[in-house]
Amino acid sequence: MHTRLDALDTLFCRYKVLVFRNQSLSTEELLRFGARWGTLIRHPMHAGLEAFPEIIELSNRGKAKDVNQHWHSDMTYNAAPPKLTMLYALEVPEVGGDTAFANQALAFESLSEGMRGVLSGLQAVHSAAGLARIYGEDPNKAPRAEHPVIRTHDQTGERALFVCRAFTERFVGWTREESGPLLEYLWQHSVRPEFQGRQQWQRGDLVMWDNRSLLHFAVHDHADEPRVIHRLQVEGETPH
Numbered sequence: 001m002h003t004r005l006d007a008l009d010t011l012f013c014r015y016k017v018l019v020f021r022n023q024s025l026s027t028e029e030l031l032r033f034g035a036r037w038g039t040l041i042r043h044p045m046h047a048g049l050e051a052f053p054e055i056i057e058l059s060n061r062g063k064a065k066d067v068n069q070h071w072h073s074d075m076t077y078n079a080a081p082p083k084l085t086m087l088y089a090l091e092v093p094e095v096g097g098d099t100a101f102a103n104q105a106l107a108f109e110s111l112s113e114g115m116r117g118v119l120s121g122l123q124a125v126h127s128a129a130g131l132a133r134i135y136g137e138d139p140n141k142a143p144r145a146e147h148p149v150i151r152t153h154d155q156t157g158e159r160a161l162f163v164c165r166a167f168t169e170r171f172v173g174w175t176r177e178e179s180g181p182l183l184e185y186l187w188q189h190s191v192r193p194e195f196q197g198r199q200q201w202q203r204g205d206l207v208m209w210d211n212r213s214l215l216h217f218a219v220h221d222h223a224d225e226p227r228v229i230h231r232l233q234v235e236g237e238t239p240h
């Protein structure tokens with residue numbers, strides 16, 4: 001029998017982002033909704049709320065720059081990055097503070113057959129060294145993982161480009177110098193404007209996105225206007 005969750009999952013796999021407007025969820029309700037999609041996982045570097053460690057509070061208070069102001073897919077430096085991330089908006093600026101998304105299935109489809117062939121045989125090293133530097137931790141101890149450069153979605157079979165400027169360091173078996181030019185091309189290609197969409201936040205929005213086939217970027221264009229968002233993540237498969 002199909003449940004409402006199955007119906008939502010079908011929409012989720014098709015559209016990659018679901019937006020539920022005008023929610024008034026307690027933290028427990030947010031956690032319960034998240035847990036219906038799978039096992040909630042903690043972030044290895046951001047501490048969660050004391051009472052709810054799976055929930056991270058993202059707040060720009062006192063910060064000149066959003067730490068997530070870079071194109072990334074969440075936690076690709078883990079062997080099994082989350083399949084989805086949810087954000088719930090508690091406080092939003094009057095203007096700005098969008099989350100931008102870039103569709104990596106479209107990015108893959110629009111590459112030439114020759115380039116797809118080259119990339120299909122490659123794996124890349126992803127690392128949290130950059131994040132470690134931001135948090136004043138030792139980048140040499142930051143988590144690292146290797147993943148295919150072209151990833152196959154475990155539910156739909158759709159293929160997507162799977163590299164990001166924030167975390168992908170080099171191709172496996174290639175030096176950083178050798179990897180740099182091709183990675184630079186892919187980073188630029190992956191966020192072409194025609195692959196992008198934006199979430200323009202309203203208070204009470206609950207947004208979930210498919211971390212297997214999207215990149216995202218927190219746009220910090222709202223200066224000191226408060227933006228407070230709760231975030232959780234659901235465990236994913238090892239990419240293949």
Ligand code: SIN
Pocket residue numbers: 058068074085098099216217218219229231
């Ligand atoms: C994130 O990068 O996980 C958060 C994005 C945002 O704050 O818009």
